[in-house]
Amino acid sequence: MIHPRTLRVDNDRTTSVVCVVGAELNVNLNRSAPPSSRFFSVKCTSNVHYSITPPPRETNHLSPISLKGNPVLLISMRGASQHENDSKLSVRYYGENKEVLGKAILHLTAIEISLDVDADRDGDVEKNNPNKGSWKWGPNGHGAILLVNCDSERTYWKTLDHTQDSVTKVSDLKDMSLMVLRTRGPARLPEGYKLTMHISQGDAESVRVFRSGSSAGSDNALSLSYLYNAFVKTYPLVLSNEVLSQEVPYLGGIGEMKFYVEGLRFPDKDFNGLVSINLSLLEPIGQGLPETPIFTDRVMFRVAPWIMTPNTLKPIEVFVCSTSDNYHFLKGMRSLVANSGYKLKVFHEYVNRGDRWMQDELEFGYIDSPHHSFPVVLDSPRDGKLVDLPYDELLGPDFGYVTRTARRIDVSSLDSFGNLEVSPPVTVDGKSYPLGRIIIGVAFPTATKGRNMTQVVQDFLWAQKVQEPVALFSDWLVVGHVDEFMTFVPAPDRKGFRLLLASPDAGYKLFKGLQNDGHGQAKLFDGVKDEEPITVDQILADEEFQTENNYVQSCIDWNRDVLKRELGLEDADIIDLPILFKLKDDHGIAKRAVAFYPDMVNMIVLGKNLGIPKPYGPKVNGRCALEAEMCSLMEDLGLNCSFIDDFGSYHKLLGEVHCGSNVRREPFDYKWWNLEM
Template sequence: PIILADTNRDGVASNADAADKAIWTTIRGAIFLPNIGDSDGRCPATGNNGDPLSDTEIAFCNDAAGNILYAPEYLAPLRTLPVSGVSNTTYGTVSAEPEEHASKVRIFWYRGPKGSESYAANWTYVPPTLRFNADALTAGLTLGVDGRTLVSSPDSWDGTIMIRFSATNPAVNHTADDVVTLRLAPVLTHHHLQRVDRLISVADNGQMAQKTFLTELDAACAASGLTSSLTLFNGTDIWAQDFFEPAYASMPGPKNSIISVRVHLRSAQQARTAGRQLFTQPGIRGKGVGAYNGAASHPSALGWREINSGGNIETIPPYVSKKTGKAYPAGRVIMAKHDEYLPSDGMLGLLQAQWGGIQEPLILQGGWLSIGHVDEWISFLPKNNSTLGWTISIADTTSALDVLRKAEKEGNGKVKARSTPPAPADFSGIPGFGPDDNITISGLLADKHFIKIQEKCQKYISDSLQTLLDETGVPGGDVVRIPMLFDGGPADGGLGTGGGLFGNEWGDDGTPPRYGPFLANVSPVGAFYPAAINGIVIGQSYIAARAYGPVVNGTDIIQAAVEEAYKKANMTPHFVNDFHSHHLFGGEVHCGTNTLRDTSAKWW
């Protein structure tokens, strides 16, 4: 007996796959997908009594939860060659090994006419006890395999499975068999070079600031060439970037095609109920679009720690490490630690476990920021005339101070340092970072503590940048420096020894603190002006927050400097007002949105 899979990764199982099919390597070996979508929208959000299902229950239901096939297009191909000369009593079996991981996959047998493989009803589930008769063995079996779950930890299953095809002649008590090895496709996060298919945010729910944000965001999307309409979550958690991380898994398809599924990773924050919408909101899951709750249910995901938000998961585009020589064909994740505290093992462990670290997270220091997400000071932009095809963009306090000093030198020191827009009539937010809006350019530059903050922040930024430069080989001259200033909360102005705007104590209910831990002797900071670095890359367009800096002769000089920086990088910037919707609450445009990007890139 002979069983074949797509070992050579050309999208079909054929005789060309016979060599070394039982040996799986990163460059040769069959791949299969986690088929965890919700094709028919059948998965409920409430029980029979109308009560909401628990987090575990809503996540349990997906296309692969049972033994019925809903989406045959996501099966990895298997076939057995016709077995000749068998007796009428000979029977065959097909099973997955090792036994402890067999339940993580499903095997199906196609019993329909040729050309009708897309009809799910033509496929029959194959339990290990199913016996194929002599006629089926003589004809050869058309089979498919999919996964029920993800690889979730470096210490557990690595996604490898062996499919054994056995033929037994009971008359002579003889069994012959053959095996083929497959591995579950890694779940990969997106990088900024991938095309944006859909932009996601949160509905305004009657809030005027959010309504303004969405209106301007919609216009910026249209100007960026995005034709799909905004997808909106509901609820009061406006941080669409933070309660989930869009990801995908893919495998080779016939005729050089790519077959892929989307997997929305709920953030590792058990107390963050907005993540439930990945499972409960109509239209989020679907055929080939699933969601995963494993990180949120991990013991280390207790509470709502900001370190575990999706904004603390970004991805370097594809490169080869200059330090180790390791290739990252799908890009590499970056995350921030807070002092020495790492993100939850629920998410960090999942990312580390994918194919032995195909996007192994690179950890940077974020303990100097109030929120502490990597998207607060780092991004990546396309750069077509470079070796890598991309470059680093980074927050830069030096260039921002230069803008203000130039204005003061030219006699504009009495201009207000900020041109804050009027607050909406229904606004009742918290005080923003930094001094009041009446301070002038000269007053700001004369504030020695404020200047010291910029110097300290620039040191932390420069340390991160050097790590990225050493790792990726991006030339320093290619780095796009985006003007940005920082400030702390009203307690002590930030980066001193006081409490800052956000506390880091445990909650009264015994849950972990939302913020921190921070670096020793540091009261952390946030953006003084709305931060353009925290924006959305859509091809050669870039959507960012409007700066509301000093207005000199009718021009917002911080805004103009930001715009100039992006235009020099061949990006076309589009700006939106997020001042009262997001900025005053510690985030910007990227924080308030998310993107579903193209999944067709070949990474194997």
């Protein structure tokens, strides 16, 4: 919105004025009138439009108009000037007897100025969108979108692009949002006038602006150093946290100048994601005095959030680690991924340094805008021996990186990203979450010494807004991750997915059924190296073990109720998997739970194919009863079960298939800015 500008004029003097087309100049006629003035009249050239408020009573436009009522002259320009001072307006003042007492003359230069962005989010920078200076969510919303430039155009000696002081490759420009300065007017601005672009100190921490300049040339004889410096000058830095205001060129005639806007940080507790950029036309006042703004145009951006991808989205690539003892796990994963038709990336020991927990070190997501999108890996503060992998192995062109750093004393097992999941899209009490909801595990609300996900990570996740998090109780587990008792799988009906929950009750029901059918002597762990087999009868006879599993079931039921409430689920949307747990002392602090046999809920989901920890359950007629139950439950959904041997290399180390793998998936088709907030 262009606000009116008050203009002072001097009697018996010519005043040169620059006016922006679309703006309005307000002249208080009594302020500039000579003493004893009673009437006035106005004349102007064709490019000038004027009106008077309050409207005069006189009907003859040639008759002088009374100065009573404190009249204000409203002046605007119909179009841009071709030359400086090519439009004129004069005001004559008259006495009581209509004698001329004085005359004020304006020489006007009209300029069109528009700082433009893609405010309607269609990928094009339209001219002077009326909503460009604000931001609104929803399909009928408006406002431009900015990406954090968190990938790296370098593949060696990597640095995040937004940490560099210059644009070093043209390819980096596609990660930035285009902003266009459009002008129309005379060949040059009147002397002393200038255009400046400026931002606030607060916004300067979140955004930078580069400008396109003249070509660097293509002389092959030029040195590499010269070419680099020339290229940098081609895209000079205009605004940063060290330069809050800078003059920008006025091109003259009909001109367009491109600017490239770069996001520096994601929304967070101290940053709501909104940034504004301003362009002002400054007018000289006098020698040694600062210029004053006579027109300001403003645009607003929202920084795109980091978005997680749920199991229901199509996989692109699967990531695992190779260690000296996980041959059987890798064999199963290679077969599953190959049969599913996706890519498998194996990080060998010289990269993983013996750390096998791919899920715990990182989480894949993406950022999106109308003009570009790319995957972004979120690096956890866990920082095991895989600490360098997200940066060294994943960061690159069109593959971004972000992390949150916490004090080591604040980091616990709950900061590993097996404790960070996301639901498929849901609707809860009429409110839609088309990108799903993030799920994390924390301590029980009444706990005084419980472990929690570190606050800097929680703040980051909540600040993204588009996948409003749900907090579950996971501190009852030794490892403490939500993926130990829940996951999501695609389904052809209802909400398009099922929530799978570990259930000791389902486990006991299965084993009691086996006992009733005469299979009480069937053994778990039969043939597993270094593991003592145990019969169904022995499990069912252990009252302390059952008491422990009753406690575990109560913990899971607490979370079941939270998930039903927060995800809008019914019992028909949930499948209970037969999984038993055992309690153990966790460093003498408390008794916490671990899976008794490989935890089948801790699976990898690749479309309709599931990679499930091989449970080594009791065999009936030559087939594992736990596998048979799992297949029965999943095949009803059209899902295929593959059982992967992770017993020695993952389960005994308190993890499973999901903990040892990670999946990068395709982004949502749904555009986050269409959310109703």
